[in-house]
Amino acid sequence: MSKPLVATASLAGCFGCHMSLLDIDERILKLVELVDIGKSPVTDIKTFTQQYAVGIIEGGCCNSENVHNLQEFRKNCDILISLGECAIMGGLPAMRNGIPIEECLNEAYLEGPTVHLNTEKIFPNDDELPMLLDRVYPAHEIVKIDYFLPGCPPRADLIWDALVALLTGKELELPYEVVKYD
Amino acid sequence: MSALIQNILIKVGQKKDRLLDILLSVQEAESFVSDENIKIIAGSLQLSEIDVRQCMSFYHFFSTKPSRHRIFLNDSVMANLMGGQKVKEAFEKVLNCKQGEINADGIGFYTTACIGMSDQEPAAMIDGVIFPSLTPERVRFVVEGINQGKSLSDLYYLPLGDGRNGGAALNTMVNSNIRKTGLLLDDYYKSGSALTIAIEKSELEVIGIVKTSGLRGRGGAGFPTGMKWEFCRSSEGAEKYIICNADEGEPGTFKDRVILTEKIEMLLEGMTIAAYAIGAREGIIYLRHEYQYMRQHIENALAVARTKKMLGNNILGKDGFDFDIRIQFGAGAYVCGEESSLIESMEGKRGEPRFKPPFPVQKGYHNKPTSVNNVETFCKVCRIIERGGEWYRRYGTKQSVGTKLLSISGDCPRPGVYEIEWGMTLYQMLEMVGATNTQAIQVGGPSGSLIGKTGFDRKICYSDISTGGSMMIFDQSRDLIKDVVLNFLEFFIDESCGSCLSCRACTQQIRNKLEKMIHGKGVSTDIEDLKKWAKFTLVSRCGLGQSAANPISTSIANFPHLYQAMVQKEKDYDTCFDLASAVADSCKVVNRVPNF
Ligand SMILES: Cc1cc2nc3c(=O)[nH]c(=O)nc-3n(C[C@H](O)[C@H](O)[C@H](O)COP(=O)(O)O)c2cc1C
Ligand code: SF4
Ligand code: SF4
Numbered sequence: 001m002s003k004p005l006v007a008t009a010s011l012a013g014c015f016g017c018h019m020s021l022l023d024i025d026e027r028i029l030k031l032v033e034l035v036d037i038g039k040s041p042v043t044d045i046k047t048f049t050q051q052y053a054v055g056i057i058e059g060g061c062c063n064s065e066n067v068h069n070l071q072e073f074r075k076n077c078d079i080l081i082s083l084g085e086c087a088i089m090g091g092l093p094a095m096r097n098g099i100p101i102e103e104c105l106n107e108a109y110l111e112g113p114t115v116h117l118n119t120e121k122i123f124p125n126d127d128e129l130p131m132l133l134d135r136v137y138p139a140h141e142i143v144k145i146d147y148f149l150p151g152c153p154p155r156a157d158l159i160w161d162a163l164v165a166l167l168t169g170k171e172l173e174l175p176y177e178v179v180k181y182d
Numbered sequence: 183m184s185a186l187i188q189n190i191l192i193k194v195g196q197k198k199d200r201l202l203d204i205l206l207s208v209q210e211a212e213s214f215v216s217d218e219n220i221k222i223i224a225g226s227l228q229l230s231e232i233d234v235r236q237c238m239s240f241y242h243f244f245s246t247k248p249s250r251h252r253i254f255l256n257d258s259v260m261a262n263l264m265g266g267q268k269v270k271e272a273f274e275k276v277l278n279c280k281q282g283e284i285n286a287d288g289i290g291f292y293t294t295a296c297i298g299m300s301d302q303e304p305a306a307m308i309d310g311v312i313f314p315s316l317t318p319e320r321v322r323f324v325v326e327g328i329n330q331g332k333s334l335s336d337l338y339y340l341p342l343g344d345g346r347n348g349g350a351a352l353n354t355m356v357n358s359n360i361r362k363t364g365l366l367l368d369d370y371y372k373s374g375s376a377l378t379i380a381i382e383k384s385e386l387e388v389i390g391i392v393k394t395s396g397l398r399g400r401g402g403a404g405f406p407t408g409m410k411w412e413f414c415r416s417s418e419g420a421e422k423y424i425i426c427n428a429d430e431g432e433p434g435t436f437k438d439r440v441i442l443t444e445k446i447e448m449l450l451e452g453m454t455i456a457a458y459a460i461g462a463r464e465g466i467i468y469l470r471h472e473y474q475y476m477r478q479h480i481e482n483a484l485a486v487a488r489t490k491k492m493l494g495n496n497i498l499g500k501d502g503f504d505f506d507i508r509i510q511f512g513a514g515a516y517v518c519g520e521e522s523s524l525i526e527s528m529e530g531k532r533g534e535p536r537f538k539p540p541f542p543v544q545k546g547y548h549n550k551p552t553s554v555n556n557v558e559t560f561c562k563v564c565r566i567i568e569r570g571g572e573w574y575r576r577y578g579t580k581q582s583v584g585t586k587l588l589s590i591s592g593d594c595p596r597p598g599v600y601e602i603e604w605g606m607t608l609y610q611m612l613e614m615v616g617a618t619n620t621q622a623i624q625v626g627g628p629s630g631s632l633i634g635k636t637g638f639d640r641k642i643c644y645s646d647i648s649t650g651g652s653m654m655i656f657d658q659s660r661d662l663i664k665d666v667v668l669n670f671l672e673f674f675i676d677e678s679c680g681s682c683l684s685c686r687a688c689t690q691q692i693r694n695k696l697e698k699m700i701h702g703k704g705v706s707t708d709i710e711d712l713k714k715w716a717k718f719t720l721v722s723r724c725g726l727g728q729s730a731a732n733p734i735s736t737s738i739a740n741f742p743h744l745y746q747a748m749v750q751k752e753k754d755y756d757t758c759f760d761l762a763s764a765v766a767d768s769c770k771v772v773n774r775v776p777n778f
Contacts, residue, residue: 064765067759067764100767101771102767123773127777131765131774131776131777132768133765133768134763134764134765134768135764140757141757141759142759143757144754144755
């Protein structure tokens with residue numbers, strides 16, 4: 001039997017969750033015994049060519065590209081996991097939620113203290129660019145998410161245990177310290 | 183310092199714990215509390231400006247903007263049921279401003295939660311004066327009158343209210359609507375009769391009688407009154423307080439309003455008996471801001487009691503029994519009905535509930551032993567002392583002794599106050615008020631339960647379906663989800679003090695999900711989610727959060743078909759996400775045409 005295929009994506013995140021995934025250290029060797037990693041920033045494979053077993057999502061959606069990407073994952077993966085605070089709740093990028101989009105754009109491109117070169121005061125608006133959403137959405141507000149792994153980032157052990165549990169069908173142990181974050 | 187503030191400080195005292203009264207007095211004089219005055223008040227009480235502002239922002243009725251008049255229109259479920267939306271539109275039209283704004287003539291228009299007039303909705307408060315049973319025509323009449331400079335009492339469109347409402351002290355259009363009397367509301371109570379008996383007995387004997395009667399608190403929680411007093415009496419400390427909880431904030435309740443109007447002497451006497459029993463020298467009536475039209479009426483009753491030596495020093499000749507009562511106004515916050523936040527509020531702070539223990543009977547007002555009791559509870563005590571604990575036990579059922587005042591409103595021909603014996607079934611109640619074609623009854627206000635036909639044989643009592651008194655009746659024409667459940671959720675969201683995540687955030691999540699379902703995007707897992715999330719709220723600090731999801735959980739339990747009807751059969755997951763509308767704003771700002 002061929003190994004289950006796993007895909008990962010970083011949407012509106014900081015790649016910290018992917019780093020944490022790599023933090024499983026030497027167990028990565030065991031992981032590749034268990035699964036094949038396909039489309040992912042780790043492998044640089046960019047397209048889905050067949051149905052995947054698991055998709056792991058880091059980050060929420062802040063623009064139209066994130067949305068398309070996420071919808072693509074939903075279509076091509078049997079199981080989707082939201083990994084980390086940003087995917088689950090929007091996280092740090094969602095700090096802009098509640099601030100009108102015009103103010104955000106002004107701050108970023110026109111008036112921010114580090115803006116020096118935009119002398120013509122233009123907003124980037126090429127058709128090739130993704131379009132910003134009115135707010136940052138957690139992944140499950142766009143598509144159905146099957147599992148949530150909390151943390152910023154979730155610890156490597158949690159990711160490892162969750163993946164093993166999922167692939168072997170065993171129940172995942174979630175001690176209090178793992179899901180308590182205050 | 184301005185002369186105004188100086189006078190206020192002299193009158194109410196230059197103390198931090200009187201901040202609420204100071205702010206209310208300033209606002210009464212000037213219609214708002216200016217930045218300048220906030221500074222002065224902060225300085226004179228040795229508070230920071232932000233202390234004053236955070237206190238003000240907690241309550242609905244403080245304003246930092248001047249206005250000539252302020253109109254607060256009730257937007258409770260009952261108000262809307264009785265045509266509130268049309269009345270609101272009429273206000274917005276004649277005032278030419280939206281809710282939350284001050285119009286060109288300096289009239290502020292706001293909506294507010296239930297103002298205790300559910301039997302005569304839609305009702306509004308204009309500068310503290312109640313305008314009940316509003317219609318669009320009446321709105322036009324009143325606003326035009328105000329614009330012509332007429333005084334509010336010249337704009338009454340109804341005769342003065344029944345009972346004592348028509349007297350000079352109250353002078354209001356509000357009706358008491360007493361429909362059924364019992365041992366509390368009956369006429370044969372004689373002022374002073376209970377107190378005379380009480381002071382001839384020992385303090386412990388008085389508590390003993392109350393215990394024998396089996397009286398339980400009428401504020402909702404149903405705690406045995408005699409036991410509460412015993413705890414308070416035996417708590418350490420010479421200084422003790424009696425507080426009457428007249429906050430009556432639970433939407434749909436108005437029976438305390440009627441007691442305060444018609445039986446104020448009985449209430450004062452009950453408080454005095456309580457003071458005697460626990461050894462308190464000071465009593466306070468915490469009166470909701472919405473009932474400020476009763477101020478003169480209550481002050482008069484206090485003055486009469488003083489001249490009759492039923493308040494003051496050596497009450498009724500009893501050596502060393504000194505006790506007096508003052509009124510403390512709230513400033514608009516439902517959570518202040520919760521006894522520990524009520525105490526916080528009385529100490530001039532934001533009304534955020536305290537952690538318990540210690541309970542108020544141990545450490546209450548100023549950290550001294552304090553008994554907080556409901557208006558109705560104190561009145562019941564008068565009758566019990568007069569006639570004996572055994573006599574009282576003859577009424578009601580074995581576990582739920584005596585009578586209960588119900589505030590009945592909604593789809594029935596005779597809304598009003600009914601004093602019933604515990605043990606009446608909901609069927610009997612519907613028959614009593616003449617309700618027909620009833621779809622549901624909200625028992626106990628938003629924090630209670632939504633009961634459907636299959637539950638109408640349930641008994642109104644502590645062991646079956648308990649209530650603080652609010653009973654709202656909805657007939658078959660009503661949309662229970664949109665018009666009732668959603669409104670209740672909004673109410674809790676507005677009134678949450680925000681201390682607990684479970685209360686502050688879960689309620690919003692639940693509301694959002696329900697709205698999504700109402701908009702036709704429901705899936706079957708949504709119902710399961712709602713049930714699960716409703717449980718989270720149970721870990722909240724106070725009763726508000728703990729019951730905030732009751733509208734959801736009881737309506738799902740008793741009206742499952744209404745939720746099933748909002749579920750799309752062909753989908754198992756649906757968000758309300760719409761890419762086109764999500765990118766519309768940003769595309770406009772950067773000046774590009776959305777492309778997908
Ligand atoms: C959110 C909330 C609001 C409350 N509002 C009131 C109220 O308006 N009036 C009242 O008497 N009790 C109210 N209570 C109950 C009080 O905390 C307290 O139990 C009651 O005043 C005690 O009086 P009793 O023993 O006579 O019932 C409220 C409780 C909560 C949690
Ligand atoms: S959850 Fe934390 S680590 Fe993961 S993407 Fe967001 S910010 Fe980075
Ligand atoms: S439950 Fe709600 S109202 Fe009560 S303390 Fe917590 S946040 Fe405040």
